[in-house]
Amino acid sequence: MDLQKIKTLLDFVGRSHVSELTVSEAGTTVVIRNPPREATTSAPALAAAEPQAPVAAAAAGEDEAAEGRIVRSAMSGVLHCAQSPGAAPLVAAGDRVEAGQALCIIEAMKVFTTVSAPVAGVIKRIFFEDGQEVGFGDPLAEIG
Numbered sequence: 751m752d753l754q755k756i757k758t759l760l761d762f763v764g765r766s767h768v769s770e771l772t773v774s775e776a777g778t779t780v781v782i783r784n785p786p787r788e789a790t791t792s793a794p795a796l797a798a799a800e801p802q803a804p805v806a807a808a809a810a811g812e813d814e815a816a817e818g819r820i821v822r823s824a825m826s827g828v829l830h831c832a833q834s835p836g837a838a839p840l841v842a843a844g845d846r847v848e849a850g851q852a853l854c855i856i857e858a859m860k861v862f863t864t865v866s867a868p869v870a871g872v873i874k875r876i877f878f879e880d881g882q883e884v885g886f887g888d889p890l891a892e893i894g
Contacts, residue, residue, distance in 0.1 A: 751775045781826065783886050819869055823888045827858030831880040845873045853891055856884065869893055
């Protein structure tokens with residue numbers, strides 16, 4: 751299955767009310783999950799997730815700040831903690847990170863996607879190990 755077809759499928763699922771789509775072609779299976787939408791949401795749930803987070807943080811106030819923010823996987827795949835085999839991990843517990851800084855890399859169908867920190871802070875916990883398979887929505891790290 752070529753990358754353009756996968757992008758088309760992602761776009762379709764993002765615009766539709768489909769909760770999950772599984773497509774198999776030539777021995778390759780792609781599963782795309784769309785999180786449940788709220789009644790007022792009209793954009794794809796993945797795109798809507800970022801604007802909702804600050805609202806939740808503002809409503810929770812200091813409790814949210816004390817607990818930290820959980821960074822979750824936006825896809826399924828194999829997680830890599832370094833840029834290349836044998837290299838130092840991108841982050842470790844206790845490291846200070848800036849918004850947009852790379853936390854890890856997820857490999858899905860030979861496509862490598864960098865997971866970046868949504869906010870600045872200190873890495874409180876890391877929930878993964880190098881080479882571990884992660885699924886959509888799995889916690890990756892907590893930033894405090």
